[in-house]
Amino acid sequence: MPNGPNEELTPNDVVEALIAADVHARRVREGAEYELFKREVRRHADALEHESDIDALNARSRSLTEFLAEKPAGSPRYDIVELLPVEGNFTLLAAKKTGKTTTTVELVRAFADGEPFLGRFQITDGPGNVAVWDYEMSEDQLREWIRDAGVRNTGNVYVLSLRGIYASLRTPATREWAVRWLRDRQIRVWVLDPAHRAMTGFTTQSDPNDAVLEFTETLEQIKREAGVRNIGLPIHTGIRGDHARGASRWGDWPDAIWTLKKDESGRRTLQAEGRDVNLQPADLQMDPNTRRLSVPVFATATSIYQGPSDVDKLCMWLASNPGKHPSKRGVALALGVSQEKAATVMELAEDAERIVVQPGPRRSHRAWLPEHWKAEEKARQEDAQGRQMEL
Numbered sequence: 092m093p094n095g096p097n098e099e100l101t102p103n104d105v106v107e108a109l110i111a112a113d114v115h116a117r118r119v120r121e122g123a124e125y126e127l128f129k130r131e132v133r134r135h136a137d138a139l140e141h142e143s144d145i146d147a148l149n150a151r152s153r154s155l156t157e158f159l160a161e162k163p164a165g166s167p168r169y170d171i172v173e174l175l176p177v178e179g180n181f182t183l184l185a186a187k188k189t190g191k192t193t194t195t196v197e198l199v200r201a202f203a204d205g206e207p208f209l210g211r212f213q214i215t216d217g218p219g220n221v222a223v224w225d226y227e228m229s230e231d232q233l234r235e236w237i238r239d240a241g242v243r244n245t246g247n248v249y250v251l252s253l254r255g256i257y258a259s260l261r262t263p264a265t266r267e268w269a270v271r272w273l274r275d276r277q278i279r280v281w282v283l284d285p286a287h288r289a290m291t292g293f294t295t296q297s298d299p300n301d302a303v304l305e306f307t308e309t310l311e312q313i314k315r316e317a318g319v320r321n322i323g324l325p326i327h328t329g330i331r332g333d334h335a336r337g338a339s340r341w342g343d344w345p346d347a348i349w350t351l352k353k354d355e356s357g358r359r360t361l362q363a364e365g366r367d368v369n370l371q372p373a374d375l376q377m378d379p380n381t382r383r384l385s386v387p388v389f390a391t392a393t394s395i396y397q398g399p400s401d402v403d404k405l406c407m408w409l410a411s412n413p414g415k416h417p418s419k420r421g422v423a424l425a426l427g428v429s430q431e432k433a434a435t436v437m438e439l440a441e442d443a444e445r446i447v448v449q450p451g452p453r454r455s456h457r458a459w460l461p462e463h464w465k466a467e468e469k470a471r472q473e474d475a476q477g478r479q480m481e482l
Contacts, residue, residue: 143316170321171201172213173370174363179346180310181365182286183325189353190375190384191325192228192236194361195284197384198323199223200240202280203247209361209375210385218244219279219320224251226288239382249276259292260309273317281314286324286341300340307344351375355401355436361386401426401436406445409460416449416457 138145153161170177185191194209201208205218225233230252242248251272260266273281283289293306310322326341342348347365352372359377363370373386408425409415417425423433437458440446447464451457459467 147315168367169215171208172215174208174212174347174349174368175321176346176365176367178320179366180314180322180344181324181347181349182341182345183323183349183351184328185325185351186328186353189351190359190377191327191351192284193377193382193384194349194351195223195282195323195325196236196240196382198280199237199248199282200242203242203244205244211387218247220247220249220277221280222249222251222273222276222278222282224253224281224283224289226253226283227285228252229254236382241383249278253288257291260289260313261292261305266309266313269313270316273313273319278317278319280321280323281319282323282325283310284325286326289324303340303344307340355432355439359384401428401432402440402443402445405436405440405458406460409446409458409463413460413463416451416459416463418451418455418457422458 168177169175170179175181183191183194185194198208199221200206201212201214202219202221205214207213223233223237228236233250233252237248237250258265260269287294290302290306293302293309313319314322324345345365347363347368350362350364351359352362353359359375360372361370361375362372375384375386377384404426405422409417415421419430419433419437422428422437423430426433426436428436437446437448437456440458441448444461447459447461448456449459449464
């Protein structure tokens with residue numbers, strides 16, 4: 092190539108320039124071909140990795156005529172009559188010490204033995220294999236509770252005690268292991284108790300709803316690959332027991348939402364709602380020797396009146412003593428209960444918006460009826476306005 096503007100190109104310069112351009116173009120083409128090759132490899136790897144997903148999509152693609160003809164009319168609609176649709180998932184919502192684990196153990200017994208759940212709700216397809224992944228209880232305690240439940244077909248139940256063990260289903264290796272574990276044991280019902288501990292590894296994300304979505308989608312993938320029929324997630328709630336803790340998206344995933352409640356008198360009820368599920372609150376009875384729960388066939392939450400609850404008694408006491416606004420200790424004395432029970436009664440009453448709890452002297456908290464507190468606020472405002480006018 093010429094060294095300055097006045098130098099002329101020689102034939103050799105032209106040849107060298109053409110050769111250099113040709114070499115560059117060839118290298119660019121080779122590089123582009125290599126990039127295309129890598130992309131093709133990635134596409135092929137993705138196709139192999141998700142081959143089962145594609146097969147599932149193809150298998151589920153059919154005309155409405157084929158779709159309607161696949162399942163005869165009149166075939167079972169439920170895996171648990173009234174409570175759980177075929178191949179459905181459920182959540183069991185319950186506040187602490189309400190009986191969540193007892194209900195879960197009763198469910199395990201029902202599926203393993205093929206007997207009605209809670210003595211009332213039929214298991215439509217007979218006995219089946221059940222997996223319990225327990226993240227909460229010690230092995231000794233879990234063993235005692237399941238033994239007391241009186242499971243006859245113990246070979247149908249597979250227990251995995253995970254308390255104190257880190258095993259995140261978000262990790263590919265653990266997820267693949269779970270699929271093999273469930274598939275090898277031909278698990279029909281998979282219970283992970285409680286859900287928030289089974290979510291280990293998913294909860295580090297900023298939005299809890301995103302974490303719940305990823306967790307439940309992971310469970311669905313495992314369920315499909317392992318051939319599991321039903322998944323159950325016991326979930327802790329607040330003291331009122333109405334909503335799952337942590338994320339509103341817990342209500343989007345299940346086919347059935349079971350809600351277990353226990354009032355201050357110790358009375359338990361079970362309610363269920365969902366797709367083709369609508370069970371009104373029904374009373375639960377417990378055998379104190381075996382911790383077995385049952386629902387009488389015609390029981391409803393209004394079938395037995397047990398007198399005023401402690402919350403009712405507190406509100407009646409406040410109405411009869413309008414000038415008194417007791418602390419936890421005062422509530423305990425008024426109701427004749429312990430201070431711990433009094434704190435629970437105040438919390439239940441406040442959650443139900445039947446009382447207002449306001450700060451009192453020496454860091455105490457005082458109970459007011461809402462109408463008494465409104466009158467107090469109005470009087471304070473009028474007093475403040477009067478002093479302001481005087482100034």
